[in-house]
Amino acid sequence: MPEAGGIYRSIKLAAQLFGKPLEALAPEELHRVTCVATRQQEIEVLILETPEAASVMLPAASIDASLMEIRRRYADDDEYHAELERVGLDAAALRQAVARDLVVEAVLERVAAAAAPVSDTDVEIFWYMNQQRFRHGETRVLRHLLVTINENLAGNERQTARARIEAIRARLLREPQRFAEQALKHSECPTAVHGGLLGRVPRGQLYPQVDAAAFTLAEGMLSEVIESELGYHLIRCEAIQHERLLSFAEARQTIREHLDGQQQALCQKAWIKALHR
Template identity: 50%
Template structure:
Protein backbone atom coordinates (compact mmCIF):
# COMPACT_ATOMS: atom_id res chain seq x y z
CA UNK A 1 0.00 0.00 0.00
CA UNK A 2 2.84 2.43 0.74
CA UNK A 3 4.01 2.13 -2.88
CA UNK A 4 0.57 3.11 -4.19
CA UNK A 5 0.38 6.05 -1.77
CA UNK A 6 3.88 7.19 -2.69
CA UNK A 7 3.18 7.02 -6.41
CA UNK A 8 -0.06 8.94 -5.91
CA UNK A 9 1.95 11.72 -4.28
CA UNK A 10 4.56 11.61 -7.02
CA UNK A 11 1.97 11.64 -9.82
CA UNK A 12 -0.08 14.43 -8.24
CA UNK A 13 2.98 16.66 -7.97
CA UNK A 14 4.24 15.78 -11.46
CA UNK A 15 0.93 16.11 -13.29
CA UNK A 16 -0.84 18.88 -11.41
CA UNK A 17 1.71 20.42 -9.00
CA UNK A 18 -0.71 19.62 -6.16
CA UNK A 19 -0.77 17.33 -3.18
CA UNK A 20 -3.23 14.41 -3.53
CA UNK A 21 -5.66 15.99 -1.06
CA UNK A 22 -5.95 19.14 -3.20
CA UNK A 23 -6.95 17.35 -6.41
CA UNK A 24 -10.28 17.68 -8.16
CA UNK A 25 -12.25 14.46 -8.66
CA UNK A 26 -11.15 14.02 -12.28
CA UNK A 27 -7.54 14.77 -11.37
CA UNK A 28 -7.66 12.33 -8.48
CA UNK A 29 -8.95 9.53 -10.72
CA UNK A 30 -6.15 10.09 -13.19
CA UNK A 31 -3.52 10.20 -10.44
CA UNK A 32 -4.79 6.96 -8.89
CA UNK A 33 -4.72 5.23 -12.28
CA UNK A 34 -1.16 6.41 -12.98
CA UNK A 35 -0.07 5.35 -9.48
CA UNK A 36 -1.58 1.88 -9.93
CA UNK A 37 0.31 1.51 -13.19
CA UNK A 38 3.57 2.66 -11.60
CA UNK A 39 3.03 0.19 -8.77
CA UNK A 40 2.46 -2.67 -11.21
CA UNK A 41 5.57 -1.76 -13.18
CA UNK A 42 7.64 -1.52 -10.02
CA UNK A 43 6.61 -5.02 -8.92
CA UNK A 44 7.35 -6.54 -12.32
CA UNK A 45 10.72 -4.82 -12.76
CA UNK A 46 12.00 -5.64 -9.28
CA UNK A 47 10.95 -9.29 -9.72
CA UNK A 48 12.82 -9.65 -13.00
CA UNK A 49 16.14 -11.50 -13.35
CA UNK A 50 17.73 -8.23 -14.45
CA UNK A 51 17.05 -6.76 -11.00
CA UNK A 52 19.24 -9.33 -9.28
CA UNK A 53 22.29 -7.74 -7.75
CA UNK A 54 21.31 -4.16 -8.55
CA UNK A 55 22.33 -1.82 -5.73
CA UNK A 56 21.94 1.88 -5.14
CA UNK A 57 24.87 4.20 -4.67
CA UNK A 58 25.63 5.15 -1.08
CA UNK A 59 23.49 8.08 -0.01
CA UNK A 60 21.17 7.93 -3.04
CA UNK A 61 18.02 7.64 -0.94
CA UNK A 62 19.15 10.31 1.52
CA UNK A 63 19.85 12.65 -1.40
CA UNK A 64 16.40 12.03 -2.86
CA UNK A 65 14.75 12.74 0.50
CA UNK A 66 16.80 15.92 0.88
CA UNK A 67 15.61 17.09 -2.56
CA UNK A 68 11.99 16.54 -1.55
CA UNK A 69 12.55 18.31 1.78
CA UNK A 70 14.03 21.25 -0.09
CA UNK A 71 10.66 21.97 -1.72
CA UNK A 72 9.24 23.02 1.63
CA UNK A 73 10.00 26.07 3.72
CA UNK A 74 10.55 24.08 6.89
CA UNK A 75 10.50 20.58 8.35
CA UNK A 76 6.95 21.11 9.61
CA UNK A 77 5.61 21.68 6.12
CA UNK A 78 7.43 18.59 4.87
CA UNK A 79 6.01 16.45 7.68
CA UNK A 80 2.47 17.74 7.19
CA UNK A 81 2.62 16.98 3.48
CA UNK A 82 3.71 13.42 4.18
CA UNK A 83 0.95 12.96 6.75
CA UNK A 84 -1.65 14.37 4.37
CA UNK A 85 -0.51 11.88 1.74
CA UNK A 86 -0.63 8.98 4.20
CA UNK A 87 3.12 8.60 4.49
CA UNK A 88 5.79 9.03 7.14
CA UNK A 89 9.56 9.24 6.83
CA UNK A 90 10.00 5.47 7.13
CA UNK A 91 7.46 4.60 4.45
CA UNK A 92 8.76 7.37 2.21
CA UNK A 93 12.29 6.02 2.55
CA UNK A 94 11.15 2.52 1.62
CA UNK A 95 9.13 3.74 -1.35
CA UNK A 96 11.95 5.95 -2.61
CA UNK A 97 14.41 3.09 -2.36
CA UNK A 98 12.20 0.88 -4.54
CA UNK A 99 11.55 3.69 -7.01
CA UNK A 100 15.28 4.34 -7.37
CA UNK A 101 15.94 0.63 -7.78
CA UNK A 102 13.49 0.54 -10.69
CA UNK A 103 15.43 3.38 -12.32
CA UNK A 104 18.70 1.54 -11.70
CA UNK A 105 17.36 -1.66 -13.31
CA UNK A 106 16.14 0.27 -16.34
CA UNK A 107 19.58 1.89 -16.64
CA UNK A 108 21.26 -1.51 -16.42
CA UNK A 109 19.02 -2.89 -19.16
CA UNK A 110 19.51 0.18 -21.33
CA UNK A 111 23.28 -0.02 -20.95
CA UNK A 112 23.26 -3.40 -22.68
CA UNK A 113 22.59 -1.57 -25.95
CA UNK A 114 26.14 -0.24 -25.84
CA UNK A 115 27.46 3.16 -26.85
CA UNK A 116 27.02 4.77 -30.24
CA UNK A 117 30.37 4.87 -32.04
CA UNK A 118 31.82 7.66 -34.13
CA UNK A 119 30.75 6.12 -37.43
CA UNK A 120 27.10 5.85 -36.39
CA UNK A 121 27.11 9.39 -35.03
CA UNK A 122 28.69 10.79 -38.20
CA UNK A 123 26.12 9.01 -40.38
CA UNK A 124 23.35 10.54 -38.26
CA UNK A 125 24.95 13.98 -38.52
CA UNK A 126 25.12 14.01 -42.32
CA UNK A 127 21.63 12.53 -42.63
CA UNK A 128 20.19 15.31 -40.43
CA UNK A 129 22.63 18.15 -41.06
CA UNK A 130 19.83 20.77 -41.02
CA UNK A 131 19.40 20.08 -37.29
CA UNK A 132 22.84 21.49 -36.63
CA UNK A 133 22.26 25.04 -37.82
CA UNK A 134 23.47 27.65 -35.31
CA UNK A 135 21.43 30.88 -35.53
CA UNK A 136 23.00 34.29 -35.97
CA UNK A 137 24.24 35.68 -32.68
CA UNK A 138 25.38 39.15 -31.70
CA UNK A 139 27.69 40.13 -28.87
CA UNK A 140 26.07 43.11 -27.20
CA UNK A 141 26.62 45.51 -24.33
CA UNK A 142 24.01 47.86 -22.92
CA UNK A 143 23.50 50.72 -20.52
CA UNK A 144 20.17 50.82 -18.69
CA UNK A 145 18.47 53.68 -16.90
CA UNK A 146 15.23 52.44 -15.40
CA UNK A 147 11.95 54.35 -15.21
CA UNK A 148 10.31 54.41 -11.80
CA UNK A 149 8.08 57.34 -10.85
CA UNK A 150 8.61 56.62 -7.13
CA UNK A 151 12.22 57.81 -7.32
CA UNK A 152 13.11 61.38 -8.39
CA UNK A 153 16.20 60.33 -10.38
CA UNK A 154 14.20 57.71 -12.27
CA UNK A 155 11.09 59.62 -13.18
CA UNK A 156 10.50 59.29 -16.88
CA UNK A 157 11.59 62.81 -17.83
CA UNK A 158 14.71 62.65 -15.65
CA UNK A 159 15.64 59.15 -16.79
CA UNK A 160 15.26 60.18 -20.42
CA UNK A 161 17.53 63.17 -19.89
CA UNK A 162 20.14 61.06 -18.11
CA UNK A 163 20.35 58.43 -20.84
CA UNK A 164 20.54 61.08 -23.58
CA UNK A 165 23.42 62.77 -21.80
CA UNK A 166 25.24 59.45 -21.71
CA UNK A 167 24.45 58.91 -25.38
CA UNK A 168 25.90 62.32 -26.24
CA UNK A 169 29.13 61.55 -24.37
CA UNK A 170 29.47 58.22 -26.16
CA UNK A 171 28.87 59.72 -29.57
CA UNK A 172 31.87 61.94 -28.90
CA UNK A 173 33.98 59.19 -27.31
CA UNK A 174 32.55 55.72 -28.11
CA UNK A 175 35.53 54.01 -26.46
CA UNK A 176 34.12 55.10 -23.07
CA UNK A 177 31.12 52.73 -23.31
CA UNK A 178 32.33 50.23 -20.70
CA UNK A 179 33.34 53.01 -18.32
CA UNK A 180 29.94 54.70 -18.70
CA UNK A 181 28.18 51.38 -18.18
CA UNK A 182 30.03 50.79 -14.93
CA UNK A 183 29.23 54.30 -13.72
CA UNK A 184 25.65 54.73 -14.82
CA UNK A 185 23.94 51.49 -15.86
CA UNK A 186 21.31 50.14 -13.45
CA UNK A 187 21.66 46.58 -14.72
CA UNK A 188 23.85 44.01 -12.91
CA UNK A 189 25.85 43.74 -16.15
CA UNK A 190 27.33 47.16 -15.26
CA UNK A 191 29.96 45.28 -13.24
CA UNK A 192 31.18 43.75 -16.51
CA UNK A 193 31.05 46.88 -18.64
CA UNK A 194 27.44 46.29 -19.65
CA UNK A 195 28.17 42.96 -21.35
CA UNK A 196 25.01 40.95 -22.04
CA UNK A 197 26.88 38.34 -24.05
CA UNK A 198 26.16 36.53 -27.34
CA UNK A 199 22.45 36.83 -28.06
CA UNK A 200 20.37 35.05 -30.71
CA UNK A 201 17.20 36.64 -31.99
CA UNK A 202 14.28 36.62 -29.58
CA UNK A 203 16.31 36.71 -26.38
CA UNK A 204 16.08 40.41 -25.48
CA UNK A 205 13.05 42.66 -25.13
CA UNK A 206 11.45 42.99 -28.59
CA UNK A 207 12.38 46.68 -28.85
CA UNK A 208 16.04 45.89 -28.17
CA UNK A 209 16.04 42.82 -30.40
CA UNK A 210 14.71 44.79 -33.37
CA UNK A 211 17.43 47.43 -33.02
CA UNK A 212 20.31 45.05 -32.28
CA UNK A 213 19.79 42.92 -35.37
CA UNK A 214 19.90 45.96 -37.64
CA UNK A 215 23.21 47.21 -36.22
CA UNK A 216 26.70 46.80 -37.63
CA UNK A 217 29.60 45.45 -35.59
CA UNK A 218 30.99 48.23 -33.40
CA UNK A 219 27.91 50.42 -33.84
CA UNK A 220 26.28 52.37 -30.98
CA UNK A 221 22.50 52.63 -30.96
CA UNK A 222 20.31 55.62 -30.31
CA UNK A 223 18.26 55.56 -27.10
CA UNK A 224 15.89 52.56 -27.09
CA UNK A 225 12.95 52.28 -24.71
CA UNK A 226 11.67 48.99 -23.30
CA UNK A 227 9.13 48.19 -20.61
CA UNK A 228 11.77 48.65 -17.89
CA UNK A 229 13.40 51.87 -19.05
CA UNK A 230 15.88 53.40 -21.49
CA UNK A 231 18.83 51.59 -23.06
CA UNK A 232 21.89 52.23 -25.15
CA UNK A 233 23.24 49.25 -27.08
CA UNK A 234 26.62 48.54 -28.60
CA UNK A 235 27.00 45.63 -30.99
CA UNK A 236 30.52 44.35 -30.40
CA UNK A 237 30.51 41.44 -32.86
CA UNK A 238 28.31 39.50 -35.25
CA UNK A 239 28.43 35.72 -35.50
CA UNK A 240 26.56 34.80 -38.71
CA UNK A 241 24.21 31.84 -38.96
CA UNK A 242 26.16 28.72 -39.79
CA UNK A 243 26.15 24.96 -39.74
CA UNK A 244 28.08 23.50 -36.83
CA UNK A 245 30.79 21.12 -37.97
CA UNK A 246 30.71 17.46 -37.03
CA UNK A 247 33.80 17.95 -34.87
CA UNK A 248 31.94 20.59 -32.82
CA UNK A 249 28.97 18.34 -32.07
CA UNK A 250 30.53 14.87 -32.16
CA UNK A 251 30.92 14.29 -28.43
CA UNK A 252 27.50 15.59 -27.39
CA UNK A 253 25.84 13.86 -30.35
CA UNK A 254 27.35 10.46 -29.48
CA UNK A 255 26.17 10.90 -25.91
CA UNK A 256 22.68 11.95 -26.96
CA UNK A 257 22.29 9.07 -29.41
CA UNK A 258 23.60 6.60 -26.84
CA UNK A 259 21.09 7.84 -24.27
CA UNK A 260 18.23 7.63 -26.78
CA UNK A 261 19.22 4.08 -27.75
CA UNK A 262 19.44 3.12 -24.08
CA UNK A 263 15.96 4.51 -23.32
CA UNK A 264 14.41 2.79 -26.34
CA UNK A 265 15.95 -0.56 -25.47
CA UNK A 266 14.86 -0.26 -21.85
CA UNK A 267 11.28 0.58 -22.89
CA UNK A 268 11.28 -2.33 -25.34
CA UNK A 269 12.46 -4.68 -22.60
CA UNK A 270 9.81 -3.39 -20.20
CA UNK A 271 7.08 -3.80 -22.81
CA UNK A 272 8.04 -7.42 -23.42
CA UNK A 273 8.34 -8.08 -19.70
CA UNK A 274 4.85 -6.76 -19.05
CA UNK A 275 3.47 -8.77 -21.95
CA UNK A 276 4.87 -11.93 -20.44
CA UNK A 277 3.61 -11.21 -16.94
CA UNK A 278 0.24 -9.58 -17.52
CA UNK A 279 -0.48 -9.34 -21.20
CA UNK A 280 -0.43 -5.56 -21.01
CA UNK A 281 1.66 -3.29 -23.21
CA UNK A 282 3.43 -0.07 -22.26
CA UNK A 283 2.86 2.51 -25.00
CA UNK A 284 4.98 5.41 -23.78
Protein backbone atom coordinates in the same frame (compact mmCIF):
# COMPACT_ATOMS: atom_id res chain seq x y z
CA MET B 1 -4.83 5.61 2.71
CA PRO B 2 -3.17 5.56 -0.75
CA GLU B 3 -0.07 3.40 -1.11
CA ALA B 4 3.10 5.35 -0.20
CA GLY B 5 4.87 4.50 -3.44
CA GLY B 6 1.89 5.78 -5.42
CA ILE B 7 1.86 9.10 -3.56
CA TYR B 8 5.60 9.56 -4.04
CA ARG B 9 5.33 8.59 -7.70
CA SER B 10 2.57 11.16 -8.29
CA ILE B 11 4.51 13.92 -6.52
CA LYS B 12 7.59 13.15 -8.60
CA LEU B 13 5.61 13.10 -11.86
CA ALA B 14 3.90 16.41 -11.06
CA ALA B 15 7.33 18.02 -10.74
CA GLN B 16 8.77 16.28 -13.82
CA LEU B 17 5.83 16.85 -16.17
CA PHE B 18 4.54 20.23 -15.04
CA GLY B 19 7.09 21.71 -12.61
CA LYS B 20 4.38 21.99 -9.94
CA PRO B 21 3.50 20.48 -6.57
CA LEU B 22 0.75 17.88 -6.79
CA GLU B 23 -1.90 20.07 -5.17
CA ALA B 24 -1.31 22.88 -7.70
CA LEU B 25 -2.18 20.78 -10.77
CA ALA B 26 -5.15 21.67 -12.94
CA PRO B 27 -7.74 18.88 -13.36
CA GLU B 28 -6.42 17.86 -16.79
CA GLU B 29 -2.84 17.86 -15.47
CA LEU B 30 -3.84 15.73 -12.49
CA HIS B 31 -5.57 13.29 -14.84
CA ARG B 32 -2.38 13.00 -16.90
CA VAL B 33 -0.26 12.42 -13.80
CA THR B 34 -2.70 9.79 -12.53
CA CYS B 35 -2.65 7.90 -15.83
CA VAL B 36 1.14 7.95 -16.09
CA ALA B 37 1.55 7.01 -12.42
CA THR B 38 -0.80 4.03 -12.82
CA ARG B 39 1.13 2.78 -15.85
CA GLN B 40 4.46 3.29 -14.09
CA GLN B 41 3.25 1.37 -11.06
CA GLU B 42 2.32 -1.62 -13.24
CA ILE B 43 5.79 -1.60 -14.79
CA GLU B 44 7.58 -1.11 -11.46
CA VAL B 45 5.78 -4.10 -9.92
CA LEU B 46 7.04 -6.27 -12.78
CA ILE B 47 10.58 -4.90 -12.49
CA LEU B 48 10.74 -5.37 -8.71
CA GLU B 49 9.83 -9.05 -9.09
CA THR B 50 12.81 -9.76 -11.39
CA PRO B 51 16.09 -11.43 -10.38
CA GLU B 52 17.84 -8.23 -11.50
CA ALA B 53 15.97 -6.24 -8.84
CA ALA B 54 16.68 -8.85 -6.18
CA SER B 55 20.41 -8.55 -6.88
CA VAL B 56 20.56 -4.76 -6.44
CA MET B 57 22.57 -3.76 -3.37
CA LEU B 58 21.32 -0.28 -2.56
CA PRO B 59 23.67 1.74 -0.31
CA ALA B 60 21.94 3.63 2.48
CA ALA B 61 23.91 6.70 1.40
CA SER B 62 22.10 6.69 -1.96
CA ILE B 63 18.73 6.75 -0.23
CA ASP B 64 19.93 9.48 2.14
CA ALA B 65 21.13 11.60 -0.78
CA SER B 66 17.77 11.31 -2.57
CA LEU B 67 15.89 12.19 0.61
CA MET B 68 18.15 15.20 1.13
CA GLU B 69 17.41 16.35 -2.42
CA ILE B 70 13.68 16.24 -1.62
CA ARG B 71 14.23 18.04 1.70
CA ARG B 72 16.05 20.91 -0.06
CA ARG B 73 12.83 21.83 -1.90
CA TYR B 74 11.41 23.16 1.38
CA ALA B 75 12.41 26.19 3.43
CA ASP B 76 12.81 24.33 6.73
CA ASP B 77 12.07 21.06 8.52
CA ASP B 78 8.65 22.24 9.70
CA GLU B 79 7.50 22.95 6.14
CA TYR B 80 8.97 19.64 4.96
CA HIS B 81 7.22 17.52 7.60
CA ALA B 82 3.96 19.46 7.20
CA GLU B 83 3.99 18.64 3.48
CA LEU B 84 4.63 14.94 4.18
CA GLU B 85 1.72 14.89 6.61
CA ARG B 86 -0.53 16.71 4.14
CA VAL B 87 0.02 14.11 1.41
CA GLY B 88 -0.20 11.18 3.81
CA LEU B 89 3.46 10.18 4.09
CA ASP B 90 5.72 9.78 7.08
CA ALA B 91 9.53 9.65 7.01
CA ALA B 92 9.62 5.83 7.03
CA ALA B 93 7.10 5.51 4.19
CA LEU B 94 8.91 8.09 2.11
CA ARG B 95 12.23 6.33 2.63
CA GLN B 96 10.71 3.04 1.49
CA ALA B 97 9.18 4.68 -1.60
CA VAL B 98 12.48 6.34 -2.50
CA ALA B 99 14.34 3.04 -2.06
CA ARG B 100 11.92 1.26 -4.42
CA ASP B 101 12.36 4.02 -6.96
CA LEU B 102 16.15 3.77 -6.78
CA VAL B 103 16.06 -0.01 -7.23
CA VAL B 104 13.95 0.41 -10.37
CA GLU B 105 16.39 3.03 -11.70
CA ALA B 106 19.36 0.76 -10.96
CA VAL B 107 17.76 -2.16 -12.82
CA LEU B 108 16.91 -0.02 -15.85
CA GLU B 109 20.46 1.34 -15.91
CA ARG B 110 21.83 -2.21 -15.99
CA VAL B 111 19.46 -3.10 -18.82
CA ALA B 112 20.48 0.03 -20.75
CA ALA B 113 24.14 -0.85 -20.31
CA ALA B 114 23.54 -4.00 -22.35
CA ALA B 115 22.41 -1.99 -25.39
CA ALA B 116 24.48 -2.42 -28.54
CA PRO B 117 27.06 0.39 -28.88
CA VAL B 118 26.50 3.07 -31.49
CA SER B 119 29.05 2.84 -34.30
CA ASP B 120 30.94 5.68 -35.95
CA THR B 121 29.00 4.88 -39.12
CA ASP B 122 25.69 5.35 -37.28
CA VAL B 123 26.87 8.76 -36.09
CA GLU B 124 27.98 9.81 -39.57
CA ILE B 125 24.72 8.68 -41.19
CA PHE B 126 22.69 10.64 -38.64
CA TRP B 127 24.81 13.74 -39.35
CA TYR B 128 24.33 13.60 -43.10
CA MET B 129 20.60 12.99 -42.81
CA ASN B 130 19.93 15.66 -40.15
CA GLN B 131 22.39 18.48 -40.74
CA GLN B 132 19.73 21.19 -40.46
CA ARG B 133 19.20 20.21 -36.81
CA PHE B 134 22.69 21.53 -36.14
CA ARG B 135 22.17 25.01 -37.56
CA HIS B 136 22.85 27.69 -34.95
CA GLY B 137 21.11 31.04 -35.33
CA GLU B 138 22.91 34.35 -35.13
CA THR B 139 24.02 35.48 -31.66
CA ARG B 140 25.54 38.72 -30.42
CA VAL B 141 27.64 39.71 -27.44
CA LEU B 142 25.82 42.76 -26.07
CA ARG B 143 26.17 45.35 -23.34
CA HIS B 144 23.10 47.06 -21.93
CA LEU B 145 22.41 50.25 -20.01
CA LEU B 146 18.96 51.03 -18.58
CA VAL B 147 17.38 54.14 -17.07
CA THR B 148 13.88 53.36 -15.81
CA ILE B 149 10.87 55.65 -16.06
CA ASN B 150 9.05 56.34 -12.80
CA GLU B 151 7.05 59.53 -12.38
CA ASN B 152 7.00 59.02 -8.61
CA LEU B 153 10.79 58.83 -8.27
CA ALA B 154 12.86 61.99 -8.41
CA GLY B 155 15.31 61.83 -11.29
CA ASN B 156 13.35 59.11 -13.12
CA GLU B 157 10.46 61.17 -14.42
CA ARG B 158 10.05 60.59 -18.17
CA GLN B 159 11.69 63.81 -19.36
CA THR B 160 14.46 63.69 -16.77
CA ALA B 161 15.22 60.03 -17.49
CA ARG B 162 15.36 60.77 -21.21
CA ALA B 163 17.76 63.64 -20.66
CA ARG B 164 19.97 61.46 -18.44
CA ILE B 165 20.31 58.67 -20.98
CA GLU B 166 20.84 61.08 -23.87
CA ALA B 167 23.73 62.62 -21.91
CA ILE B 168 25.18 59.16 -21.29
CA ARG B 169 24.87 58.33 -24.99
CA ALA B 170 26.65 61.54 -25.95
CA ARG B 171 29.57 60.61 -23.67
CA LEU B 172 29.73 57.13 -25.14
CA LEU B 173 29.77 58.43 -28.70
CA ARG B 174 32.89 60.38 -27.78
CA GLU B 175 34.45 57.61 -25.68
CA PRO B 176 32.84 54.24 -26.58
CA GLN B 177 35.35 52.33 -24.46
CA ARG B 178 33.64 53.73 -21.33
CA PHE B 179 30.41 51.71 -21.75
CA ALA B 180 31.19 49.29 -18.89
CA GLU B 181 32.09 52.17 -16.59
CA GLN B 182 28.94 54.14 -17.49
CA ALA B 183 26.76 51.06 -17.02
CA LEU B 184 28.27 50.45 -13.60
CA LYS B 185 27.62 54.07 -12.58
CA HIS B 186 24.23 54.73 -14.16
CA SER B 187 22.42 51.57 -15.28
CA GLU B 188 19.42 50.36 -13.29
CA CYS B 189 19.65 46.89 -14.79
CA PRO B 190 21.11 44.05 -12.63
CA THR B 191 23.82 43.65 -15.31
CA ALA B 192 25.29 46.97 -14.16
CA VAL B 193 27.63 45.14 -11.77
CA HIS B 194 29.10 43.37 -14.81
CA GLY B 195 29.51 46.55 -16.82
CA GLY B 196 26.17 45.96 -18.53
CA LEU B 197 27.33 42.71 -20.12
CA LEU B 198 24.39 40.57 -21.28
CA GLY B 199 26.66 37.90 -22.71
CA ARG B 200 26.01 36.02 -25.95
CA VAL B 201 22.35 36.60 -26.84
CA PRO B 202 20.23 34.93 -29.55
CA ARG B 203 17.31 36.66 -31.21
CA GLY B 204 14.08 36.85 -29.25
CA GLN B 205 15.39 36.96 -25.68
CA LEU B 206 15.22 40.72 -25.07
CA TYR B 207 12.32 43.17 -24.99
CA PRO B 208 10.99 43.33 -28.58
CA GLN B 209 12.07 46.95 -29.10
CA VAL B 210 15.53 46.26 -27.68
CA ASP B 211 15.91 43.00 -29.60
CA ALA B 212 15.00 44.65 -32.91
CA ALA B 213 17.56 47.41 -32.40
CA ALA B 214 20.31 45.13 -31.09
CA PHE B 215 20.25 42.91 -34.18
CA THR B 216 20.72 45.80 -36.58
CA LEU B 217 23.96 47.01 -34.97
CA ALA B 218 27.39 46.44 -36.46
CA GLU B 219 30.21 45.26 -34.19
CA GLY B 220 31.32 48.06 -31.88
CA MET B 221 28.24 50.15 -32.67
CA LEU B 222 26.11 51.96 -30.07
CA SER B 223 22.33 52.06 -30.46
CA GLU B 224 20.04 55.05 -30.42
CA VAL B 225 18.04 55.47 -27.22
CA ILE B 226 15.40 52.72 -27.19
CA GLU B 227 12.19 53.02 -25.20
CA SER B 228 10.31 50.03 -23.78
CA GLU B 229 7.69 49.65 -21.05
CA LEU B 230 10.59 49.32 -18.63
CA GLY B 231 12.35 52.56 -19.52
CA TYR B 232 15.14 53.84 -21.78
CA HIS B 233 17.87 51.54 -23.06
CA LEU B 234 21.25 51.76 -24.73
CA ILE B 235 22.79 48.71 -26.39
CA ARG B 236 26.35 48.20 -27.58
CA CYS B 237 27.21 45.30 -29.86
CA GLU B 238 30.56 43.82 -28.85
CA ALA B 239 30.70 40.89 -31.29
CA ILE B 240 28.57 39.02 -33.82
CA GLN B 241 28.44 35.25 -34.33
CA HIS B 242 26.62 34.78 -37.62
CA GLU B 243 24.22 31.92 -38.26
CA ARG B 244 26.20 28.81 -39.02
CA LEU B 245 26.05 25.07 -39.41
CA LEU B 246 28.03 23.13 -36.82
CA SER B 247 30.79 21.02 -38.27
CA PHE B 248 30.64 17.24 -37.93
CA ALA B 249 33.49 17.40 -35.43
CA GLU B 250 31.49 19.84 -33.26
CA ALA B 251 28.26 17.82 -33.50
CA ARG B 252 29.73 14.30 -33.23
CA GLN B 253 29.58 13.91 -29.45
CA THR B 254 26.05 15.30 -29.21
CA ILE B 255 24.90 12.91 -31.93
CA ARG B 256 26.56 9.93 -30.24
CA GLU B 257 24.90 10.75 -26.91
CA HIS B 258 21.53 11.15 -28.63
CA LEU B 259 21.83 7.81 -30.46
CA ASP B 260 23.13 6.08 -27.33
CA GLY B 261 20.06 7.33 -25.46
CA GLN B 262 17.75 6.07 -28.18
CA GLN B 263 19.47 2.68 -28.26
CA GLN B 264 19.29 2.32 -24.48
CA ALA B 265 15.61 3.30 -24.40
CA LEU B 266 14.81 0.68 -27.05
CA CYS B 267 16.69 -1.93 -25.06
CA GLN B 268 14.76 -1.04 -21.90
CA LYS B 269 11.40 -1.12 -23.72
CA ALA B 270 12.13 -4.55 -25.20
CA TRP B 271 13.17 -5.90 -21.80
CA ILE B 272 10.05 -4.51 -20.08
CA LYS B 273 7.81 -5.86 -22.87
CA ALA B 274 9.28 -9.32 -22.31
CA LEU B 275 8.27 -9.13 -18.64
CA HIS B 276 4.61 -9.16 -19.62
CA ARG B 277 4.87 -12.58 -21.22
